[in-house]
Amino acid sequence: MSEGLVLLSGGLDSSTLACNLARNGSRIEGIFVDYGQSMAIAEMRAAKFVASWAGFNLKIIKSPLDKSLAVGCLFENRPRKWETNFVSFLPQRNMFLLTIAAMYAQQKNIKNIYIGVIKTSATPFPDTTVDFFEAAQKALRKSYPGLTIHYPFINMDKASIVSLANKIGLPIDATFSCEMAADHHCMQCPSCIDRYWAMRCKIND
Numbered sequence: 001m002s003e004g005l006v007l008l009s010g011g012l013d014s015s016t017l018a019c020n021l022a023r024n025g026s027r028i029e030g031i032f033v034d035y036g037q038s039m040a041i042a043e044m045r046a047a048k049f050v051a052s053w054a055g056f057n058l059k060i061i062k063s064p065l066d067k068s069l070a071v072g073c074l075f076e077n078r079p080r081k082w083e084t085n086f087v088s089f090l091p092q093r094n095m096f097l098l099t100i101a102a103m104y105a106q107q108k109n110i111k112n113i114y115i116g117v118i119k120t121s122a123t124p125f126p127d128t129t130v131d132f133f134e135a136a137q138k139a140l141r142k143s144y145p146g147l148t149i150h151y152p153f154i155n156m157d158k159a160s161i162v163s164l165a166n167k168i169g170l171p172i173d174a175t176f177s178c179e180m181a182a183d184h185h186c187m188q189c190p191s192c193i194d195r196y197w198a199m200r201c202k203i204n205d
């Protein structure tokens with residue numbers, strides 16, 4: 001039986017989280033949610049690669065959002081020029097993902113859910129804070145007592161994640177983190193830019 005369920009998007013952060021847990025001997029399972037984002041195929045390909053590379057099972061859930069809810073750059077599939085007020089925030093996304101993960105975890109009697117949020121230099125999205133995760137855990141425990149949400153990277157920045165990924169030996173190029181293009185790193189969105197600079201930043205461990 002798995003001890004933990006990792007929300008795996010195929011991006012660098014969640015992939016490093018899952019692989020680090022697996023490497024440290026945790027019996028984990030990954031869960032990938034296709035909610036209709038335009039990069040779902042590329043993300044899923046990366047998530048499948050990571051799961052097979054690290055040797056854990058991956059559950060794929062298809063739960064596409066209705067078109068009226070699928071708004072913003074995650075659903076547009078068109079790389080744009082850099083916009084200073086670029087927003088990739090999809091309100092309630094983390095609650096939605098955690099709810100799906102909790103439903104699956106409860107079926108499988110898995111008590112721990114892991115999510116790979118990290119520290120960013122910009123203002124964090126409201127659903128990536130400790131306050132949010134504590135509240136989400138409290139709400140989800142009403143239906144599933146004993147469930148714990150873990151967010152062990154919340155105080156780590158992207159460069160530290162790259163450093164950890166390198167230490168594990170994770171093939172970073174196989175992960176996919178873009179928030180705008182469906183099948184390549186657009187090099188315009190905040191995720192691509194963070195990833196680019198972090199990979200070029202030297203870290204003194």
Ligand SMILES: [Zn+2]
Pocket residue numbers: 177178179180181185186187188189190191192193
């Ligand atoms: Zn991008």
